[in-house]
Amino acid sequence: MPFSNDELDFTYPLPAYFKDQPSCYIYIYNGKVVTDPVNVPDSPTILHDGIKDVETKGIVQYIGALGEKLCYAIGLESHNEIPEEMQLVFLRDLIGQIDERMLALAGRAIQLIEFELTSKFCGRCGTLNETLEDRGKKCPKCDLLIYPRISPAIIVLVMKGDEVLLARSSHFRSDMYSIIAGFVEPGETLEHAVKREVMEEVGLKIKNIRYFASQPWPFPNSLMIGFIADYEEGEICVDGNEIIDAEWFRREELPNFPGKTSISGHLIDWFVKMADKK
Structure with a gap:
């Protein structure tokens, strides 16, 4: 069933022995997925290896393990950050174009990046939130606790x-x-x-x-x-x-x-x- 796949491991926080696993990334901008059009009309590529300067990105979220690879979502904050020769695609338009594992990762990535973008500040008092290890956000002033919305x-x-x-x-x-x-x-x-x-x-x-x-x-x-x-x-x-x-x-x-x-x-x-x- 689209957006659901049992081959993905969503365990979080990551166990210590996972930290040295190879990684790959999916770019998200403005609720859309960045794809590599080189493979068109074949299945578009949404996961990318070997991205430089990941640690400098403002929004990075772990989205799950695919086999031995750890998959992360990178939230781009400007259209200018989209890598050259890549394009933005609506999530709905990827249905039937990529396999179910990729579709599940893309859906999860969009939701987690959106949560990061909309939870920077406390909805009760406006204070900058702190990030917890279990994806939660906590306000240091009024102790309001929130998690990704479902x-x-x-x-x-x-x-x-x-x-x-x-x-x-x-x-x-x-x-x-x-x-x-x-x-x-x-x-x-x-x-x-x-x-x-x-x-x-x-x-x-x-x-x-x-x-x-x-x-x-x-x-x-x-x-x-x-x-x-x-x-x-x-x-x-x-x-x-x-x-x-x-x-x-x-x-x-x-x-x-x-x-x-x-x-x-x-x-x-x-x-x-x-x-x-x-």
């Missing part, structure tokens, strides 16, 4: 017999449908958030909620937690705001839906393949 969001595939609930968001194109999703609110369990979002967006009660999978979604800092649930009762009534249409669809009548870039595509594909197991 925003949990649920996404749920609702079934009624051999039908699946698909909805069209107001920002989708006219022929695109997907499943229900939304952010978890303070004080909620994930299961409560699933029930609430389905009720708010389409007016249905659901039951038998079970976990499917999760996916980091760095746009800008979400963690998508996927579920499957069964219809319990109610008639579809869209909110008309976020959701402008929703219907029950049989497997052989599905409209256009997201591909496997996102967990929504994986959930719908799972529903389609269930027919082969019956």
